[in-house]
Amino acid sequence: MLKTRIIGVLIVKNNWVVQSINFAKFLPIGRLDVAVEYLNQWGIDEIVILDIDASREGRSPNFEMIKSASAFSQTPLSVGGGISSLSDMESMLRAGADKLIINSRLLTHSFLIEQGAKQFGNQCMIASIDAIKKENKYMAYNNQKMDLDFSAKELAIKAESLGAGEIFLNSIDRDGMKVGLDLKLGDEVRRDLSIPLILCGGVGKPSHLYEGINAGLDAVAAGNFFHFTEMSVIAAKQYISQNGCSIRFDSYARYSNANFDEISERPSRHNEDVLEKLRFEYIPEEII
Amino acid sequence: MASKKILIIDYGMGNLGSVQMAFKKLGVNISISDNLSELNNSYAYILPGVGAFPQAIANLRNSGIFDVLNEQVISNNKPILGICLGMQLMANYSLEQGKNIGFGWIDGKVTPIKTSNKLHVPHVGWNNLQITTKDLIFNNIDNEAHFFYDQSFRFEASDEKCVIGVCEYGEKIVSVIRKKNILGTQFHPEKSQRNGLKMLRNFLISVDQNYDIREN
Numbered sequence: 001m002l003k004t005r006i007i008g009v010l011i012v013k014n015n016w017v018v019q020s021i022n023f024a025k026f027l028p029i030g031r032l033d034v035a036v037e038y039l040n041q042w043g044i045d046e047i048v049i050l051d052i053d054a055s056r057e058g059r060s061p062n063f064e065m066i067k068s069a070s071a072f073s074q075t076p077l078s079v080g081g082g083i084s085s086l087s088d089m090e091s092m093l094r095a096g097a098d099k100l101i102i103n104s105r106l107l108t109h110s111f112l113i114e115q116g117a118k119q120f121g122n123q124c125m126i127a128s129i130d131a132i133k134k135e136n137k138y139m140a141y142n143n144q145k146m147d148l149d150f151s152a153k154e155l156a157i158k159a160e161s162l163g164a165g166e167i168f169l170n171s172i173d174r175d176g177m178k179v180g181l182d183l184k185l186g187d188e189v190r191r192d193l194s195i196p197l198i199l200c201g202g203v204g205k206p207s208h209l210y211e212g213i214n215a216g217l218d219a220v221a222a223g224n225f226f227h228f229t230e231m232s233v234i235a236a237k238q239y240i241s242q243n244g245c246s247i248r249f250d251s252y253a254r255y256s257n258a259n260f261d262e263i264s265e266r267p268s269r270h271n272e273d274v275l276e277k278l279r280f281e282y283i284p285e286e287i288i
Numbered sequence: 289m290a291s292k293k294i295l296i297i298d299y300g301m302g303n304l305g306s307v308q309m310a311f312k313k314l315g316v317n318i319s320i321s322d323n324l325s326e327l328n329n330s331y332a333y334i335l336p337g338v339g340a341f342p343q344a345i346a347n348l349r350n351s352g353i354f355d356v357l358n359e360q361v362i363s364n365n366k367p368i369l370g371i372c373l374g375m376q377l378m379a380n381y382s383l384e385q386g387k388n389i390g391f392g393w394i395d396g397k398v399t400p401i402k403t404s405n406k407l408h409v410p411h412v413g414w415n416n417l418q419i420t421t422k423d424l425i426f427n428n429i430d431n432e433a434h435f436f437y438d439q440s441f442r443f444e445a446s447d448e449k450c451v452i453g454v455c456e457y458g459e460k461i462v463s464v465i466r467k468k469n470i471l472g473t474q475f476h477p478e479k480s481q482r483n484g485l486k487m488l489r490n491f492l493i494s495v496d497q498n499y500d501i502r503e504n
Contacts, residue, residue: 123410
């Protein structure tokens with residue numbers, strides 16, 4: 001059975017990974033290599049890297065940065081930001097990207113998706129759409145042209161017809177808010193698509209991911225949530241599987257039989273007996 | 289003793305870097321090349337692939353790799369691992385963007401995955417591999433282990449005996465094929481974390497025991 005993917009999103013600004021809040025405020029996290037290495041080791045299902053400066057500054061993607069980071073990922077890497085030609089796409093794939101994300105040029109350079117799909121297959125092309133709620137409607141938003149005249153749903157359908165293999169849908173209203181994914185947005189955009197949809201924005205705890213998986217989404221994504229706690233992916237996957245959701249959970253390290261704090265949904269501390277026993281337990285490193 | 293030389297084939301398509309990195313993670317340096325004499329002198333091959341079938345086959349033919357590889361794999365029985373599109377290229381033909389002829393090493397054709405309301409195409413994500421025939425390549429890998437797939441087209445094998453692993457996506461999707469020295473995986477072992485690395489290790493060992501770094 002195909003499992004709902006849990007995707008880690010890394011927002012890059014000035015070559016540093018940052019947390020993003022409402023697309024407006026940014027907090028520094030650290031080096032991209034390190035973030036990728038951790039997410040991969042913790043068993044994330046996929047990694048998305050978005051360079052949010054490149055298009056705005058009109059510069060090419062930073063291929064060297066991706067090349068360096070991709071060495072740390074044995075999980076699929078989707079990369080976006082600044083891709084403006086077929087040769088950019090080829091260089092990005094050579095640098096170690098598995099999929100390409102087109103966001104701000106989706107409208108102005110619609111041939112990118114079309115030609116990319118022809119050259120590299122549609123499974124390689126992801127259309128990224130930012131949605132913002134306006135008078136109870138989910139509108140598409142572009143950080144250069146600001147508000148667009150059509151809905152997120154209309155743009156998604158157009159992207160699919162151009163040859164996109166997946167839609168990465170980000171809710172601006174939920175970005176950094178930790179209140180849960182906008183499932184209504186996901187449902188509305190997904191209804192008329194025959195390609196997979198990734199929903200992002202608003203995840204603050206594992207149950208938010210759980211809700212998205214239960215709602216039947218193809219993939220759920222989170223950025224900030226995965227940054228600040230050690231083993232965040234493993235803990236979240238343990239929580240989700242313990243609550244009866246079938247996901248891919250096969251990392252070497254586990255939080256087997258963990259108790260979770262009801263409010264934070266983080267694994268709670270073991271009692272002293274268990275910790276005492278663990279002191280003398282030898283867990284060998286896995287050699288492949 | 290030096291281990292036998294393996295080459296990642298560069299035909300202008302695919303995630304060559306990712307494949308090379310995965311082997312590096314296993315402590316093995318494998319070069320990427322499109323040089324025909326280097327191709328002739330290698331002992332085994334990896335044929336990666338992300339991309340569209342017609343472009344791939346055109347690149348292989350125009351560069352002369354097609355004929356060299358055909359000879360090395362068929363006449364000289366050198367081992368080859370095709371990944372994703374690399375596996376699909378082994379079919380007789382593909383219907384992706386019109387009909388195009390492949391290597392024809394494994395009888396079968398490449399056709400679109402059926403889409404429906406519930407099944408989105410591409411088939412992308414982690415799916416369970418059902419092992420249908422025992423093989424060296426599955427050593428230390430559990431039945432139903434997860435591997436990463438990303439495909440809009442599937443391999444329809446006419447010779448069922450060559451299919452050694454499948455997965456379920458509305459129908460049975462051919463996932464691993466084997467015919468003597470020829471091996472192909474529809475999923476991406478280089479992007480399947482621990483299970484994928486185990487599989488690549490098994491491929492190395494199947495080429496040469498010296499690649500086995502584990503004791504006993």
